[in-house]
Amino acid sequence: MKCSVVFDAPNIGREEKTSLVRIINTGYVSTAGHCVAEFEEKFAGYFGIKKSVAVQSGTAAIHIALCELGIGPGDEVIVPVMTFVATVNPIIYNYAKPVFVDVDPATWNIDSCAIENHISKKTKAILPVHLYGNPCAMDRILSIARKHKLYVIEDAAESLGATYKGRYTGIFGDIGCFSFNGNKIITTGSGGMVVGQNAKRLQHIKFLVNQAKDPKNSFFHPEVGYNYRMTNLQAALGLAQMDKLNDFLAKKRNFNKLYRKYLSTIDGIAFQENLPTAESSWWLTGIVLNKTKDITRIQRKLMEQGIPTRRNFMPITDFPAYKKYKKGRYPQAQYIYKHGLCLPGSTLNSFKNIEHVCQILKKVVSKN
Numbered sequence: 380m381k382c383s384v385v386f387d388a389p390n391i392g393r394e395e396k397t398s399l400v401r402i403i404n405t406g407y408v409s410t411a412g413h414c415v416a417e418f419e420e421k422f423a424g425y426f427g428i429k430k431s432v433a434v435q436s437g438t439a440a441i442h443i444a445l446c447e448l449g450i451g452p453g454d455e456v457i458v459p460v461m462t463f464v465a466t467v468n469p470i471i472y473n474y475a476k477p478v479f480v481d482v483d484p485a486t487w488n489i490d491s492c493a494i495e496n497h498i499s500k501k502t503k504a505i506l507p508v509h510l511y512g513n514p515c516a517m518d519r520i521l522s523i524a525r526k527h528k529l530y531v532i533e534d535a536a537e538s539l540g541a542t543y544k545g546r547y548t549g550i551f552g553d554i555g556c557f558s559f560n561g562n563k564i565i566t567t568g569s570g571g572m573v574v575g576q577n578a579k580r581l582q583h584i585k586f587l588v589n590q591a592k593d594p595k596n597s598f599f600h601p602e603v604g605y606n607y608r609m610t611n612l613q614a615a616l617g618l619a620q621m622d623k624l625n626d627f628l629a630k631k632r633n634f635n636k637l638y639r640k641y642l643s644t645i646d647g648i649a650f651q652e653n654l655p656t657a658e659s660s661w662w663l664t665g666i667v668l669n670k671t672k673d674i675t676r677i678q679r680k681l682m683e684q685g686i687p688t689r690r691n692f693m694p695i696t697d698f699p700a701y702k703k704y705k706k707g708r709y710p711q712a713q714y715i716y717k718h719g720l721c722l723p724g725s726t727l728n729s730f731k732n733i734e735h736v737c738q739i740l741k742k743v744v745s746k747n
């Protein structure tokens with residue numbers, strides 16, 4: 380069967396292309412134009428909040444959230460050890476210190492029961508990540524934050540549309556951060572969004588990301604700002620992608636169902652699981668092959684048959700520049716990294732593609 384499976388390629392159709400050409404023809408390809416405001420409004424409307432702020436990337440969203448909350452030199456921020464490195468880098472940009480916590484073996488998210496052991500007098504915030512779209516135990520995280528007077532910044536880069544107790548991830552904490560990188564649930568090429576319930580705070584973020592330009596006196600800058608603005612072109616793409624968000628989510632969730640249905644017979648397989656009160660976006664479906672000794676071999680064998688996969692995130696403290704933040708061991712994250720894989724999740728794939736991935740994966744695992 381000829382069937383080209385793609386891992387996380389963006390799904391950009393005719394609507395997006397038409398919209399981009401229309402905007403290019405207006406000449407407003409950069410900071411002027413109406414698309415950014417419209418995209419922010421549409422995004423905020425999806426969450427039922429008053430305001431959201433579009434930025435250049437998910438990384439910029441996390442960085443500006445930390446800046447807005449005054450997290451700086453000497454402060455500590457609690458993060459999961461298994462995440463994309465972009466969760467952690469902005470903490471270091473601000474000369475604050477990431478404090479790493481191991482993950483829960485079922486959800487693969489920060490182990491909320493271990494958070495309190497990592498709180499010190501210097502702790503200012505908890506930065507949970509809804510990994511691969513899977514919502515964290517937000518009730519527990521929020522109650523710890525309230526008890527210790529900490530901020531909560533949600534890294535919702537991968538979890539657009541995921542819900543916890545019926546509410547979308549991203550708006551539980553003080554600030555939520557999304558990514559629209561090419562491989563995310565919707566894309567703007569590169570881009571991100573900052574959300575939250577505090578409209579005044581978001582208004583200040585909007586000002587900071589625009590070089591802290593005084594809106595009444597355009598080349599006066601009362602604070603040190605950043606060039607983190609989204610462009611009109613990116614927002615035009617985002618607007619068209621937002622119209623497809625529900626279809627993308629439905630497809631990803633169906634992929635997850637199919638993977639579970641067809642792969643459950645593999646001896647020793649386990650899936651990343653969502654909490655009973657949560658519904659993941661299943662941005663990617665992650666598995667652990669408990670009986671497999673060499674996951675790179677499985678990955679290589681799959682690739683030989685045209686099936687692209689991705690290793691789960693390596694624990695951040697294994698990277699040379701982050702070793703100095705290591706405190707103790709992170710056995711769950713190490714295990715999930717050593718035995719885990721993410722399966723193709725691009726919505727360009729058909730359901731037949733996913734069935735094909737399952738057939739090949741079963742064969743490869745049985746022979747290795």
Ligand SMILES: Cc1ncc(COP(=O)(O)O)c(C=O)c1O
Nearest residue numbers: 436437438463465466536558560
């Ligand atoms: C968990 C997580 N956090 C942060 C980011 C950063 O987003 P961006 O690549 O848009 O800067 C990403 C994605 O790339 C991510 O997956």
